[in-house]
Amino acid sequence: MNESDARAAVFAALHEIAPDVEPDDLDPSARLRQDLELDSLDFLRLLEVLAGSTGVSTPEDDYRDLTTVQALVDYIAKRG
Amino acid sequence: MEATTPSSIHWPVIRKDAAELAVRPNLVDYDEARASFDWSDARRALSGLPGGGTNIAHEAVDRHAAGPLADREALRFIRADGSVRALTYAQLANEAGRFASVLRELGVERGERVYSLLGRRPELYAAVLGTLKHGAVFCPLFSAFGPEPVRQRMEIGSGRVLVTTRALYRRKVAPIRDELPELRHVLLVDDGGPTDAAPEPGTLDLAPLLAGATDYGPTASTGPEDMALLHFTSGTTGRPKGAIHVHDAVVAHYATGRFALDLHPDDVYWCTADPGWVTGTSYGIIAPLVHGVTAIVDEEEMDAERWYRILADHRVTVWYTAPTALRMLMKAGAERVADHDLSALRFVASVGEPLNPEVVVWGQEAFGRPVHDNWWQTETGGIMISNYPAMDIRPGSMGRPLPGIEAGVVARDETGAPVVRDGEAVLCEPDATGELALRPGWPSMFRGYLHEEERYRKCFAGGWYLTGDLARRDADGYFWFVGRGDDVIKSSGHLIGPFEVESCLLEHEAVAEAAVIGVPDEVAGEVVKAFVELKPGHEASDALRLELIGFTRKRLGPAVAPRLLDFAPALPKTRSGKILRRLLKARELGLPEGDTSTLEAGR
Numbered sequence: 062m063n064e065s066d067a068r069a070a071v072f073a074a075l076h077e078i079a080p081d082v083e084p085d086d087l088d089p090s091a092r093l094r095q096d097l098e099l100d101s102l103d104f105l106r107l108l109e110v111l112a113g114s115t116g117v118s119t120p121e122d123d124y125r126d127l128t129t130v131q132a133l134v135d136y137i138a139k140r141g
Numbered sequence: 142m143e144a145t146t147p148s149s150i151h152w153p154v155i156r157k158d159a160a161e162l163a164v165r166p167n168l169v170d171y172d173e174a175r176a177s178f179d180w181s182d183a184r185r186a187l188s189g190l191p192g193g194g195t196n197i198a199h200e201a202v203d204r205h206a207a208g209p210l211a212d213r214e215a216l217r218f219i220r221a222d223g224s225v226r227a228l229t230y231a232q233l234a235n236e237a238g239r240f241a242s243v244l245r246e247l248g249v250e251r252g253e254r255v256y257s258l259l260g261r262r263p264e265l266y267a268a269v270l271g272t273l274k275h276g277a278v279f280c281p282l283f284s285a286f287g288p289e290p291v292r293q294r295m296e297i298g299s300g301r302v303l304v305t306t307r308a309l310y311r312r313k314v315a316p317i318r319d320e321l322p323e324l325r326h327v328l329l330v331d332d333g334g335p336t337d338a339a340p341e342p343g344t345l346d347l348a349p350l351l352a353g354a355t356d357y358g359p360t361a362s363t364g365p366e367d368m369a370l371l372h373f374t375s376g377t378t379g380r381p382k383g384a385i386h387v388h389d390a391v392v393a394h395y396a397t398g399r400f401a402l403d404l405h406p407d408d409v410y411w412c413t414a415d416p417g418w419v420t421g422t423s424y425g426i427i428a429p430l431v432h433g434v435t436a437i438v439d440e441e442e443m444d445a446e447r448w449y450r451i452l453a454d455h456r457v458t459v460w461y462t463a464p465t466a467l468r469m470l471m472k473a474g475a476e477r478v479a480d481h482d483l484s485a486l487r488f489v490a491s492v493g494e495p496l497n498p499e500v501v502v503w504g505q506e507a508f509g510r511p512v513h514d515n516w517w518q519t520e521t522g523g524i525m526i527s528n529y530p531a532m533d534i535r536p537g538s539m540g541r542p543l544p545g546i547e548a549g550v551v552a553r554d555e556t557g558a559p560v561v562r563d564g565e566a567v568l569c570e571p572d573a574t575g576e577l578a579l580r581p582g583w584p585s586m587f588r589g590y591l592h593e594e595e596r597y598r599k600c601f602a603g604g605w606y607l608t609g610d611l612a613r614r615d616a617d618g619y620f621w622f623v624g625r626g627d628d629v630i631k632s633s634g635h636l637i638g639p640f641e642v643e644s645c646l647l648e649h650e651a652v653a654e655a656a657v658i659g660v661p662d663e664v665a666g667e668v669v670k671a672f673v674e675l676k677p678g679h680e681a682s683d684a685l686r687l688e689l690i691g692f693t694r695k696r697l698g699p700a701v702a703p704r705l706l707d708f709a710p711a712l713p714k715t716r717s718g719k720i721l722r723r724l725l726k727a728r729e730l731g732l733p734e735g736d737t738s739t740l741e742a743g744r
Contacts (some may be wrong), residue, residue: 079699080691094442100285100699101443101469102633102665121473125444 062115062141068134070141074110075130078103089131097130115141152498152536155511159531164487166530168400171541178544180584183396187431195365195388198237198273200395201430203360206234214435216266217409219451221441228263230433233270236263240271242354243347244302247326251276251361252368254298257416258282258291258305258313261438264330264347265416268304269426273369273388276361277301280371280383283417283635284309287698289645290381292317294373297383298591299323306331307341318343365389365584371591372419374519375638376609377627383591384519390423391431393523393545393585398428400543401515401527402459403488411437411451412461418635419519420492423585424461428523434459445473449481456485463493465633467500467512468664475507483508488530490515493634494666495622498536514539516577516622518608519636520600522585526620538619539612547580550614551605557626559602566603569613574623577612578605628722630659632667637701639722645693645702646671651679652689656712656720657703660729671703672725674712681708 062070075082075097082097093099099107104124111133112118117140119127127133159169168174188204190196202215211231218226228236244255255272257279259265265281272279280298282291291313295303300323305314307329314327327344340346363369370386398404402424410429414420429436437455441447443466452460489504489512496514504512515527516539526548528540542548550569552560553576560567569575579586581601590597600607611623630637639657646655654674659667673689675681686706693702713721727733 076687078704079694080687081694082691098285098699102662102668102704103699105469105664106704121445121477125446 062138064134064138067115067138067141070111070115070137071130071134074107074114077110078107087130089129089134091130092128093130093133094128111137117141152502155501155505155534155536157531157533162487162530164403164405166403167405168403168529168544169531171529171532174400175542175544178396180392180396180545183399183545184392184584186395187391190360190362192359192362194362195391196273196276196360196363197369197388197391197394197427198270199360200391201427202230202234202237202270203274205230205430205433210433213433215430216263216436216438217455218261218263218438218440219455223447223450226263228266230430233267233430236267236351237270237274238357239351239354240267241275241357243328243350244272244275244277245357246350246354247302249275249277249301249326251363252278253301254278254280254371255302255304256280256282256295256298256300258284258286258303258309259330260284260306261415261421261440262330264304266426266438269416269422273363274357274360276363276367278368278371279422280373281416281418281422282373283415283698283700285698285700286313286417287694287696287701288313288317289696290641290698290701292320293381293641294383295321295324297373297380298371302326302328304328304330304347307344310341310344315341363388366588368588370422372422372519374419375629375636375641376596377629377638378640379596379638381638381641382593382596384522384587385589385591386522386585387588390522390585391427393583394423394428395431396545397524397527397543398424398432400529401513401524402428402461402490403530404429404432404434404459406433408432408434408458409437409456409485410434410459410461411439411455411457413439413443413448413466414461414463414493419522420461420463420634423523443469445470445477449478449483452483452486453481458485459488459490460486461490461492463634464491464496464500465493465665467491467496467504470507471500471503472664475503478507486510489513490528492517492524494631495537495539501534501536511536516540516610516620518610520587520606520608521579521583522587523583525579525583535615535619538615538621540620541618542620546583548614548620549578549580549605550575550612550620551578551603551607553626559605559607561603564603566605571616572613574611574613576626577608577610577620577622579608580604581606628658630657630667630669632659632662632669633665633700635700637669642669642671642693642697642701642703645696646673646689648696649689649692651675651685654712654720656722656725658722658726658729660705660726668705669701669703670705670707670729672707672709672712674709 513528
């Protein structure tokens with residue numbers, strides 16, 4: 062999947078799970094927990110939505126690296 | 142409708158033999174311990190203030206700082222990168238004393254409320270203990286709350302001081318500051334520093350105040366019945382309730398730490414709860430420090446690999462965690478544990494919501510130790526019913542009452558009210574479901590809901606404190622959780638009042654009516670789901686659904702806001718216009734709708 066499709070999928074999933082996040086706050090370096098204030102349930106649901114939209118399922122081992130918006134985009138782009 | 146916990150009689154009993162345990166448990170013979178226990182014995186294990194009186198900070202740090210434990214690590218903080226900063230008992234006492242001095246210099250008086258909205262960092266712990274030392278009252282708020290829960294709780298408790306960070310202040314407090322006239326001082330723990338911009342107006346930088354603080358001197362001469370802590374909880378209706386706890390609660394923190402957590406002097410203990418909730422204060426701060434053990438504090442959020450590494454690297458011996466976290470670890474797989482040496486781990490306990498038997502048993506597979514469920518709530522201040530290292534576990538049961546605690550299951554009439562005969566509540570036969578109740582009088586029992594005498598009074602009937610939880614007691618005295626007796630939602634171990642969430646939804650211009658329930662979730666137990674009836678002129682759409690969820694998340698924060706939302710053409714109501722949340726829930730779960738004439742008691 063190219064990066065722009067991956068970015069679109071990540072933004073759409075974020076909008077579904079945390080519609081309170083303003084598009085302006087979706088800086089690539091924004092941290093999911095600290096800056097966007099996702100909690101751990103939000104995070105699990107975000108991965109579920111992404112699995113549905115992109116077919117990329119995420120093993121638990123990879124959770125710890127997915128800390129920022131960009132990290133998630135790169136991850137989906139690489140595997141989608 | 143009483144659903145949820147799978148009946149667990151089919152799970153084999155996990156047998157215990159005290160003689161096989163490497164460390165002799167504090168409670169070897171349950172019946173003997175109950176028979177011989179007396180609260181005054183527990184009180185004698187503490188030292189009391191030099192001039193008489195009781196103060197939690199004295200028992201938790203000052204007495205250790207002045208004795209042989211002075212150089213022992215009290216708190217060991219684990220930063221995001223895994224590095225460690227530790228405070229010894231002497232250092233923690235010093236930090237707490239400085240914070241107490243800052244309060245005094247700011248003119249904060251005894252009994253006034255000091256709030257925190259803060260992650261798990263050293264300043265929080267010093268603030269809790271310093272506030273208690275000064276004789277003021279501490280009220281911790283969960284840092285993931287949105288502005289509205291923060292505003293309500295600060296207003297109800299007339300917060301004088303708030304300790305927080307610059308980012309949290311900007312996001313959650315600055316927009317509502319005008320509505321909090323009683324709030325005099327906002328202390329920022331992370332202001333200043335070379336990279337920082339101009340100071341935040343209306344706030345003080347805590348670090349230089351602490352650095353310049355003078356010696357506090359003797360601890361405030363608080364009495365055992367003086368207010369020490371204020372913890373908020375939610376009911377079905379109305380505003381959040383501020384449960385009042387007093388300094389004497391420390392007696393129960395000590396006794397329950399001894400029996401239910403089996404704390405021994407050399408333990409490295411880790412309670413994963415955030416001090417924004419009562420578990421994180423009673424058992425993340427007070428109980429381990431009173432016992433003089435080393436308590437681990439992870440500054441980061443839950444992550445399976447990180448947690449196993451902490452358990453292994455720090456040789457954690459006693460671990461107190463929550464079902465949601467254990468279920469996440471279970472999802473991650475038991476094989477992950479194999480890479481880590483958890484041989485130091487002696488005792489695993491869990492609280493927050495009933496622990497399903499699968500998890501109790503999984504603990505044996507993963508850690509070689511079963512998980513010990515226990516039960517308590519904000520109002521009880523400490524663990525009331527528990528499983529113990531040397532008592533057989535019946536997987537799915539919350540265990541048996543602590544020594545000093547008398548628990549019962551009170552019969553309910555068809556309206557859900559307790560059955561009282563001749564002034565005494567009627568108890569259920571074994572295995573029958575009723576309301577879990579406790580005989581009042583233990584030291585950490587709440588002494589009131591702040592400014593809500595009527596709601597407090599309604600918690601007692603026929604000689605018992607009624608917990609709001611439905612339970613049964615088997616013929617051998619083990620208690621089993623059945624469900625909530627009201628409409629309160631239990632998500633990730635935290636109580637969420639449907640009324641708070643509905644009120645927020647009703648503030649949106651498109652919403653005519655709202656009803657909020659908990660729906661089952663395999664990780665969190667329940668998640669919040671909202672049903673919304675729209676005003677004329679508004680159309681149900683996916684965009685509006687997301688707008689409403691976003692609207693509530695901004696105001697309430699992710700821990701309280703609904704994660705799911707459906708539109709309904711009309712919400713089911715009673716003849717008097719009250720929304721029937723139970724009917725919605727029954728429909729959602731595909732259960733029989735039952736007798737819909739019943740109304741919740743709504744304490």
